[in-house]
Amino acid sequence: MSASFPRASSPDAPSPESRSEGAVAALHRRAAALNAAFEAADASARLAGLLADEAGQAVFTTSFGLEDQVLTHLIATLRLPVRFATLDTGRLFPEVYALWAQTEARYGVVIAPFHPRHDAIEGFVRQNGVNAFYGSREARRTCCAIRKVEPLGRALADADLWIAGLRADQSAARGGVRFAEADAARKLIKVNPLLDWSREQALAFAREHDVPLNPLHAQGFVSIGCQPCTRAIAPGEPERAGRWWWEDDAARECGLHVGADGGLSRASPAVAEAQA
Ligand code: SF4
Numbered sequence: 426m427s428a429s430f431p432r433a434s435s436p437d438a439p440s441p442e443s444r445s446e447g448a449v450a451a452l453h454r455r456a457a458a459l460n461a462a463f464e465a466a467d468a469s470a471r472l473a474g475l476l477a478d479e480a481g482q483a484v485f486t487t488s489f490g491l492e493d494q495v496l497t498h499l500i501a502t503l504r505l506p507v508r509f510a511t512l513d514t515g516r517l518f519p520e521v522y523a524l525w526a527q528t529e530a531r532y533g534v535v536i537a538p539f540h541p542r543h544d545a546i547e548g549f550v551r552q553n554g555v556n557a558f559y560g561s562r563e564a565r566r567t568c569c570a571i572r573k574v575e576p577l578g579r580a581l582a583d584a585d586l587w588i589a590g591l592r593a594d595q596s597a598a599r600g601g602v603r604f605a606e607a608d609a610a611r612k613l614i615k616v617n618p619l620l621d622w623s624r625e626q627a628l629a630f631a632r633e634h635d636v637p638l639n640p641l642h643a644q645g646f647v648s649i650g651c652q653p654c655t656r657a658i659a660p661g662e663p664e665r666a667g668r669w670w671w672e673d674d675a676a677r678e679c680g681l682h683v684g685a686d687g688g689l690s691r692a693s694p695a696v697a698e699a700q701a
Pocket residue numbers: 514516558565566568569570572573650651653654679
């Protein structure tokens with residue numbers, strides 16, 4: 426049964442702000458309940474459990490990295506009702522496109538592409554140059570907002586549940602990641618089923634289950650994003666050291682998982698601007 430609200434003319438009618446606050450509070454309650462129910466479970470049980478819990482539309486966004494390939498394997502083999510999506514920035518490695526096709530064939534799934542808006546990216550490149558991201562942090566963030574964050578908004582437009590592949594030990598900035606988090610800006614619950622996995626654990630799982638992986642991982646490319654913004658790392662370097670390596674901010678992120686407070690997991694003001 427749907428909830429009934431007092432009529433707008435009623436003196437008791439909640440304001441739009443209070444309705445919004447109520448919706449955000451409900452998201453936080455639901456995230457807390459999911460953490461209580463599933464955070465201590467294993468990854469398969471987390472996925473199966475939360476999707477059995479009247480999750481609504483679930484969307485998994487993959488960039489075909491190690492963790493995302495493990496999640497694809499779990500979601501596909503468990504036959505969970507999840508929609509697959511990926512952000513095709515137009516600057517990905519050729520190996521990513523090959524793995525995309527290989528993954529669809531292996532698991533019999535369709536991984537829907539979300540591209541940048543052509544008018545936005547054409548204008549940005551015309552004004553700033555094709556490799557503007559090397560010139561300033563502002564240009565880099567704008568490029569990420571156009572190529573990644575705005576398309577992500579469309580990929581998640583009707584989602585109630587967003588499945589992502591974050592692990593807490595990928596970087597210090599990701600250390601506080603929870604299993605379920607309220608994304609108030611996008612009005613959904615974000616879940617990180619591999620939050621407590623190590624990279625070694627994910628690699629061992631992939632080997633055991635013959636999960637297709639990007640061959641660049643074996644060449645030192647640990648965290649793989651766009652080709653011009655990713656380099657291989659040396660043994661002992663932090664996992665995300667190869668992303669935007671010319672910037673000096675150790676907590677650098679592309680904006681997909683960054684909140685309004687600068688922390689991870691909620692949509693940033695830049696997101697809202699890019700989506701407007
Ligand atoms: S990672 Fe680099 S090329 Fe890709 S969207 Fe961000 S700045 Fe642009």
